[in-house]
Amino acid sequence: MLNSIDEHPAHAVSKRFEEVAHQPGKLHLDGIHIAFVGNSSWSIQQYRGGVVRALLAHGAKVSIIAPVDRSSEALQALGCEFHPLTLSARSANPLADWKCFSQLTRLYRQLKPDCAFQYTIKPNIYGSLAARLSGVPCIAVTTGLGFVFINNNFVARIGRALYRLALRSVHQVWFLNEDDRREFVKRSLVSEQRTFVLPSEGIDLEHYTPGERQPRENNTFRFLLIARMLWDKGVGEYVEAARRIRAVYPTARFQLLGPADVENPSAISRTQLLAWQDEGLIEYLGTATDVRGAIAQADCIVLPSYREGVPRTLLEAASMEKPIVATDVPGCRDVVRDRVTGRLCRPRSAEDLSQTMLELCQSEEETLRQMGKAGRLDVDARFSEGRVIDIYMKAIALIRRRKSA
Numbered sequence: 001m002l003n004s005i006d007e008h009p010a011h012a013v014s015k016r017f018e019e020v021a022h023q024p025g026k027l028h029l030d031g032i033h034i035a036f037v038g039n040s041s042w043s044i045q046q047y048r049g050g051v052v053r054a055l056l057a058h059g060a061k062v063s064i065i066a067p068v069d070r071s072s073e074a075l076q077a078l079g080c081e082f083h084p085l086t087l088s089a090r091s092a093n094p095l096a097d098w099k100c101f102s103q104l105t106r107l108y109r110q111l112k113p114d115c116a117f118q119y120t121i122k123p124n125i126y127g128s129l130a131a132r133l134s135g136v137p138c139i140a141v142t143t144g145l146g147f148v149f150i151n152n153n154f155v156a157r158i159g160r161a162l163y164r165l166a167l168r169s170v171h172q173v174w175f176l177n178e179d180d181r182r183e184f185v186k187r188s189l190v191s192e193q194r195t196f197v198l199p200s201e202g203i204d205l206e207h208y209t210p211g212e213r214q215p216r217e218n219n220t221f222r223f224l225l226i227a228r229m230l231w232d233k234g235v236g237e238y239v240e241a242a243r244r245i246r247a248v249y250p251t252a253r254f255q256l257l258g259p260a261d262v263e264n265p266s267a268i269s270r271t272q273l274l275a276w277q278d279e280g281l282i283e284y285l286g287t288a289t290d291v292r293g294a295i296a297q298a299d300c301i302v303l304p305s306y307r308e309g310v311p312r313t314l315l316e317a318a319s320m321e322k323p324i325v326a327t328d329v330p331g332c333r334d335v336v337r338d339r340v341t342g343r344l345c346r347p348r349s350a351e352d353l354s355q356t357m358l359e360l361c362q363s364e365e366e367t368l369r370q371m372g373k374a375g376r377l378d379v380d381a382r383f384s385e386g387r388v389i390d391i392y393m394k395a396i397a398l399i400r401r402r403k404s405a
Contacts, residue, residue, distance in 0.1 A: 029060035032400055035113035035136075037065040037104065037123040039087055044119070045071040047143075047201045047312060050385045051392050053078060058393075063111055065104070070289075083107055087122055088263055101126040108134035115171070115399045117392075119143055121159060128166040137399050140167060141174045141198070144309035144331060145183065164189045171399065174198045176309035179330030200310040200334075202388030205380055208319035210372065211296045221361045222253045223325075224298035226291055226313040227305070229258055229273060230266040234304025234327060240350035241304075242281045245358050252361055257285040257294050295320050299368065300360050304345070304353050308332055310383070318342075318379045321372030325356050335383075341375035 034055055038044045044052070044066055055062050056079045063081045066072070076082045085107075087100045104127050108116065116138040118127040124140040131138035167173055167190045174196050175181040185192045223242075227233040235256065242254035260270040273284045288294060291313070295301065301317035301324050308331025314324055315335060324342030326332035338344040345356040360368070 029055060029058040029396065029400075031059075031061075032115075032396065033061040033063065033111070033113045034396065035063045035065055035108075035111060035116040037085070037116055037118045037127045039067065039120045039123060041066045041069045041071040041075055041082075045075055048117075048119075049078075050202055050204060051389055052080065054389045054393070055396075056080070060396075063113060065107055083111070097122070097126065101130060104130035105133055108136045112136070114403065115139065115396060117141060121163075125159075125162045125166040128170050132169045137171045137403075139172045139174060139395065140170050142180060142184070142309065143176060143201070145180050145307055160187065160189065170194065172196055172395070176200055177330050177334045180309065198391060199387060200315060200383040201312065202385035203312075203315040203319055203379055203383050204385045205319050205376070208292065208295075208316050210319075210321035210376065216299070218251060220251045220253055221249070222255065222297060222299045223302050223357060223361075224255045224257060224294060224300070225302045225304075226257045226294070226316075227303065227311075228262050228264065229256065229260040229268040229270075230262070230264055231268060232266040232306045234306065234347070234353070235268055237304045237348065237350040237353050238302060239276050239281055241354035241357055244350070244354040245361065246281070249358065249361055253283065254281065255283045255285055255294070255298070257288060257291065259287050260284075291316060292320065295322060298322060300325060300342075300357070302326070302353075302357065303332060304347070305329060305332060306347055310334055315379055315383055318372075318375030321369075321376050323360060323368050323371035324375065325353070325360060327353075335379075337374070337378060341371055341378055 036044050036048060036052065041064065044064055052062055052075070061081070062079070063083060064075050065083045065085050067087050068084045072082055085100065085103055088096055100122060108130050113136055116127065116131055116136055118124050118138055119141045120143055124142065128138055128140055172194050173184065173190045175184070176198055178197055181195050181197055184190050185195060225235065225238050229235055238254070245252050256273065260268060260273055276282045277284050285294060295317055301314065301322050303311055303314055303326045305311065305327055307329050310331050314326060314332065317324055318335065318341060324336050326336045326342065326344060327347040328344040329347050333344055336342045336344055343356045343360060346352040
């Protein structure tokens with residue numbers, strides 16, 4: 001995986017980034033206007049909040065274009081302008097998608113941002129088309145390939161065709177791992193010279209800190225999966241692994257944390273989760289605005305996903321010195337170093353997942369502690385928020401230089 005903007009051999013403009021001197025004390029963005037477009041206000045605050053705060057601190061004007069949710073007011077409190085967007089991630093209704101595209105076109109023409117950063121499939125597709133019509137430079141950030149690439153049904157094929165159309169004129173397309181970048185280039189969805197691998201969306205190691213490891217009560221080992229409740233996240237395999245492990249390790253606990261009934265074709269209902277809980281297999285913790293408490297109480301974090309960008313929950317877990325079990329798929333394997341910071345297992349295999357989790361369950365306490373410490377060191381070296389902010393700043397400075405040339 002390529003870990004900095006200057007290391008990417010295929011990125012035509014990356015060398016020109018080197019011409020932009022990175023001088024934190026002298027960098028001023030007064031008068032520059034940046035728009036962030038996402039499928040939720042929450043995701044912009046949660047995953048890009050550090051970048052937004054850094055831009056505001058350097059004098060930039062920041063507009064947020066996203067659906068209204070619990071984080072909308074918090075973003076405005078930071079100093080951002082907020083513009084509500086009508087968007088449904090689950091809907092395949094062309095009229096609803098046309099409304100989203102029309103809103104983005106109107107907002108881009110009205111706001112005239114110097115650059116727009118767009119995240120997830122619909123903002124990337126309809127935002128890129130709107131940016132082309134409005135003359136707004138945009139960077140499409142592909143945070144993970146998800147449903148459109150895991151599946152091959154009619155809706156997924158339409159999604160890939162729309163990607164190919166929309167990405168023709170974007171300034172750049174950023175990916176979170178090399179596998180996703182390669183997949184887009186192989187399918188001719190974007191030209192290779194406009195691609196770049198961003199080393200995750202950054203993690204604040206001062207916020208996610210390790211606590212003192214507590215002794216296990218009654219030989220209990222607690223596993224925790226944090227994600228949206230989707231079949232694509234491997235939740236079904238996790239539940240089946242819980243069933244198998246409890247047969248030989250009855251004191252093990254299996255927790256799930258994250259929203260159910262979400263707008264996604266792969267969504268798992270709250271009813272199904274509660275049925276598994278009634279069966280005694282899992283504990284469903286619902287949602288949390290701050291996951292640090294749940295991570296601190298866990299012995300191991302698990303993510304048996306089918307594919308990821310770079311999973312935030314694994315970065316949070318590693319930062320808090322928790323060993324990880326994850327599938328050997330794009331995104332997960334970018335974070336987990338097998339047998340060093342955790343274990344990798346076969347995707348879509350409850351049998352291999354259960355065996356790997358059981359191995360961690362039966363490991364010596366010192367082994368788990370060393371994995372956790374190695375994980376935090378690795379995150380600090382490769383995925384720190386400061387590195388990601390630096391890349392955004394360089395990209396914006398280059399765009400401003402081009403516009404003023």
